[in-house]
Every structure is written in structure tokens, then in C-alpha cells.
Amino acid sequence: MVRKTKEEAEKTRADIIRAAREVFHEHGVVRCSLEKIAKAAGVTRGAIYWHFADKAELFFAMREDVFAPMIERTDALLYDPATLNPLDAIEASVTEFFRVLNESPVVRETFEIMISRCEYVDEFATIEEEVGRPAWEFLDKIERIYRLAAEKGLLRAGIAPEEAARDTWAFTSGLLHLTLGCRRGTGLEQEIPVMIRNHMALRRAATVTPEI
Amino acid sequence: MVRKTKEEAEKTRADIIRAAREVFHEHGVVRCSLEKIAKAAGVTRGAIYWHFADKAELFFAMREDVFAPMIERTDALLYDPATLNPLDAIEASVTEFFRVLNESPVVRETFEIMISRCEYVDEFATIEEEVGRPAWEFLDKIERIYRLAAEKGLLRAGIAPEEAARDTWAFTSGLLHLTLGCRRGTGLEQEIPVMIRNHMALRRAATVTPEI
DNA sequence: GATTTTACATACATTCATGTATGTTTATAA
DNA sequence: TTATAAACATACATGAATGTATGTAAAATC
Numbered sequence: 001m002v003r004k005t006k007e008e009a010e011k012t013r014a015d016i017i018r019a020a021r022e023v024f025h026e027h028g029v030v031r032c033s034l035e036k037i038a039k040a041a042g043v044t045r046g047a048i049y050w051h052f053a054d055k056a057e058l059f060f061a062m063r064e065d066v067f068a069p070m071i072e073r074t075d076a077l078l079y080d081p082a083t084l085n086p087l088d089a090i091e092a093s094v095t096e097f098f099r100v101l102n103e104s105p106v107v108r109e110t111f112e113i114m115i116s117r118c119e120y121v122d123e124f125a126t127i128e129e130e131v132g133r134p135a136w137e138f139l140d141k142i143e144r145i146y147r148l149a150a151e152k153g154l155l156r157a158g159i160a161p162e163e164a165a166r167d168t169w170a171f172t173s174g175l176l177h178l179t180l181g182c183r184r185g186t187g188l189e190q191e192i193p194v195m196i197r198n199h200m201a202l203r204r205a206a207t208v209t210p211e212i
Numbered sequence: 213m214v215r216k217t218k219e220e221a222e223k224t225r226a227d228i229i230r231a232a233r234e235v236f237h238e239h240g241v242v243r244c245s246l247e248k249i250a251k252a253a254g255v256t257r258g259a260i261y262w263h264f265a266d267k268a269e270l271f272f273a274m275r276e277d278v279f280a281p282m283i284e285r286t287d288a289l290l291y292d293p294a295t296l297n298p299l300d301a302i303e304a305s306v307t308e309f310f311r312v313l314n315e316s317p318v319v320r321e322t323f324e325i326m327i328s329r330c331e332y333v334d335e336f337a338t339i340e341e342e343v344g345r346p347a348w349e350f351l352d353k354i355e356r357i358y359r360l361a362a363e364k365g366l367l368r369a370g371i372a373p374e375e376a377a378r379d380t381w382a383f384t385s386g387l388l389h390l391t392l393g394c395r396r397g398t399g400l401e402q403e404i405p406v407m408i409r410n411h412m413a414l415r416r417a418a419t420v421t422p423e424i
Numbered sequence: 425g426a427t428t429t430t431a432c433a434t435a436c437a438t439t440c441a442t443g444t445a446t447g448t449t450t451a452t453a454a
Numbered sequence: 455t456t457a458t459a460a461a462c463a464t465a466c467a468t469g470a471a472t473g474t475a476t477g478t479a480a481a482a483t484c
Contacts, residue, residue: 003450028331116332119240174386181344215480
């Protein structure tokens with residue numbers, strides 16, 4: 001059999017993306033061949049060229065597969081109307097991001113590929129812009145939220161919202177790179193929630209702890 | 213003429229490293245060919261294979277060329293006995309790091325290559341460990357310094373030295389990745405010293421500002 | 425001054441990856 | 455029911471890139 005139904009074709013596409021992730025992660029995006037990906041997916045290169053124009057497009061599809069739900073998920077926490085303190089929203093969103101990152105191998109592998117297994121040159125140079133965009137959007141988002149917190153008097157006195165936003169932005173990005181770059185087992189993963197909590201605590205306005 | 217004097221050979225080696233940096237930066241470490249580097253250096257592949265075993269060794273030599281002086285430079289500020297407040301030492305060291313990064317094209321290109329133009333797989337997987345090592349050593353260094361600051365009562369009350377170290381560590385790493393990842397001209401570079409200053413200011417113990 | 429290396433250049437063999445062109449079968453629409 | 459086109463597999467042409475083997479001329483050594 002050669003011609004498949006639409007569902008079967010979709011499964012083939014998904015198989016290719018899954019195989020691409022595995023092979024990209026093990027051998028690098030530029031270095032690996034489409035032949036290797038095809039074999040890992042149980043198809044031939046013909047199938048890959050049917051579903052994707054080239055390796056760059058396959059890479060982008062693989063990324064989108066993970067990125068879109070991830071952003072949706074963290075944004076939901078960032079903008080959750082039930083959260084009264086905006087700083088709690090930031091803390092919850094960032095914490096959730098790293099929780100998923102550490103618990104989902106697919107997500108983790110995808111980020112590892114993007115950060116340390118891809119050369120952003122030539123056709124991939126334009127992709128770098130795309131890959132980096134969420135980070136820049138995150139800066140805008142938390143800046144607005146920090147401003148909100150400031151208006152509510154929940155941001156520590158003496159800290160400007162823009163300043164807090166850039167600091168948290170750098171902190172988050174650094175945490176991401178360091179936790180991915182490190183060999184597993186240094187125990188950094190367990191510390192992350194505490195680090196985030198401490199980071200945010202520094203920015204919270206002093207409150208009177210209620211006596212019981 | 214074929215056989216060169218030792219100084220000429222050293223110049224050839226330096227030329228190759230310089231060319232490698234250019235080509236790595238433009239076309240990626242894995243993707244580019246040694247032929248391209250050879251041409252950019254005005255030699256043949258024979259010369260490269262004479263001076264270096266393979267591309268990985270050339271990459272490593274290029275990195276070391278920039279890394280070693282950089283670490284020496286920042287460590288000098290970090291451990292400067294003339295600096296009374298340890299937090300000043302951290303601030304000076306980090307600020308200097310980013311100053312050099314932004315003012316020296318060679319340094320900047322080298323970091324850009326290591327961060328976004330190299331796939332750390334196969335032979336390069338071991339190199340990743342080396343590339344990441346300074347970051348981990350930096351964590352140890354500033355942790356000790358923050359502890360010193362705490363002993364002197366210069367660290368803000370309520371912050372543990374280890375906690376401060378990890379936070380600054382992530383902040384610095386994030387700043388590096390964000391400033392390199394961004395297209396030039398967003399003006400982030402100018403903001404960096406201020407960001408560092410603000411970051412450190414948050415960690416300084418409250419002092420009585422002397423009245424004049 | 426003869427010999428040995430050094431510091432490369434040149435040539436060669438091999439391997440591999442890409443893109444496209446061309447089948448081939450079958451779901452699907454008419 | 456037949457024509458069309460989807461969903462691939464196969465085959466081919468092409469173009470690198472790598473590593474090594476070999477050549478070679480001048481510097482260094484003796």
C-alpha cells in the first residue's frame with residue numbers, strides 16, 4: 001500500500017516530527033541527515049520531502065509543536081483573573097514553565113535542541129529571530145504586570161517596574177540556559193522553585209505578617 | 213617557498229584561528245568546511261591539518277584564545293584586594309565582562325559562536341562541558357564572595373549568600389544570552405551597566421546615607 | 425655541506441547528503 | 455467507474471567534505 005488516508009498521513013507526519021526530535025537531539029540539527037530521520041521514523045526521505053519543504057521547515061514544525069502549548073499554558077497563569085497579586089501570577093507562571101520543562105522529556109529535548117544543538121546561520125538565521133521572540137515578548141508581558149503590581153502597592157518600594165521586569169527576564173533566561181546546559185544530577189532542578197520564590201520575594205513590598 | 217621560520221608558522225596558526233572565527237561566525241561551526249576557513253586564511257587545508265588535528269581542536273583553540281584572558285581579567289576585579297566591599301567586586305567584575313563583550317568584536321563573535329552557532333553533539337559534546345565550566349565556577353566564586361559580604365554585614369538582611377549567588381548567577385547568564393541573541397540596536401547594551409547596578413543594589417544592606 | 429625535519433601544498437579515495445525526477449498504488453471526487 | 459491527485463517509495467544526478475597519502479622546498483641541525 002502506498003496511498004494512505006488523511007489520518008494515516010497525519011500520523012506519518014507526527015512520526016517524522018517525533019523522529020526528527022530524537023535525531024536532532026542526538027546528532028544536531030545541521031549535522032544529521034534526513035536519511036537518519038527517515039529511518040528513525042520508519043519511512044523514506046520521500047515522505048519527509050512530501051510533508052516538509054526541507055530540514056528548516058521540519059525543524060520549525062517540531063518547535064511549534066512544543067512552543068505553542070507551552071506559551072498558552074504559561075500565559076494562562078500569567079493572566080489568570082483569579083490571581084489577586086500580580087507578583088503571584090509571575091511566580092506561578094515561571095514556576096510552571098520550569099516544572100513542565102523538567103517533567104516532560106519532549107519539552108526538555110526540544111529546548112535543548114534549540115539552545116545547544118542548532119546553528120543559527122544561513123536559512124536558520126531567520127529562525128533564530130522566531131526562537132528568540134517569546135523571550136522578548138515575555139519581557140513586555142511581565143513589565144506590564146510589574147507595573148500593575150506597582151500601582152497596587154505590591155512592588156517593593158524603590159524598585160521601578162521596568163527595572164524589575166528586566167531583572168526577572170534575565171534571571172529566567174539564565175535559569176533556563178543553566179539548567180539545560182548542566183549535566184543532570186547536579187540537583188539544580190529541585191532548587192529551581194526555591195530560587196524563583198526567593199527571586200520574587202525580593203521584589204515584594206514589605207507586608208505586616210498577620211498575627212494569629 | 214614552503215618551509216617557514218617558527219615565527220612565520222606562528223603567524224599562519226594565528227591567521228587560521230582568525231579565519232576560523234570569521235567563518236564559524238558566518239556559517240556555523242558544523243556547517244562550514246575547512247576549505248572555506250583555509251581560503252579565508254590564505255592557506256590550504258594542508259596547513260590547517262598540520263596545526264590542528266581536526267575542526268574540533270581548531271574550535272577549542274579559537275575559544276581558548278579569548279576565554280583565558282577574559283577570565284583572568286574578570287577574576288582580577290573579583291579578587292582585587294583594594295576593593296573593600298565584596299559586592300563592589302562582583303559588580304565591577306560583571307560590569308567589566310559585559311563592557312569587554314560589547315567593545316571587542318573578537319570577544320563578542322567568539323561568544324556568539326559558542327552560544328548560537330555550534331551544535332554540541334558527538335565530538336563537540338565533550339567541549340560543551342568545557343564551555344559551560346566557567347559558568348559553574350563563577351557560581352562558586354560569587355557564593356564565597358557573597359558569604360564574605362554577609363560576614364561583613366554588607367548583604368541585605370534576610371538574604372542567604374547561597375541564594376544571592378544563584379540569583380546573580382542566573383541573572384548574569386541570562387543577560388549574556390539575551391544580549392547576544394538580540395539583533396543589535398535594541399539598545400540593550402547601553403542598559404546593561406544600569407541593570408547590573410540595580411541588581412546589586414537590591415542585595416546591598418541598607419546604609420545610612422551620610423548627610424552633607 | 426649533507427641530512428633531517430618542518431611547514432606546508434597537492435592529489436586522491438571515500439563517504440555522504442541533498443534535491444529532484446519518476447514511479448506506484450490507492451483513496452477520493454466526479 | 456473512471457479520472458485525478460494524494461501519499462509516499464525509488465532511483466538518479468550532483469556536489470561537497472573529510473582524511474590521508476604523497477610531494478617539496480627551505481630551515482634547522484649536525
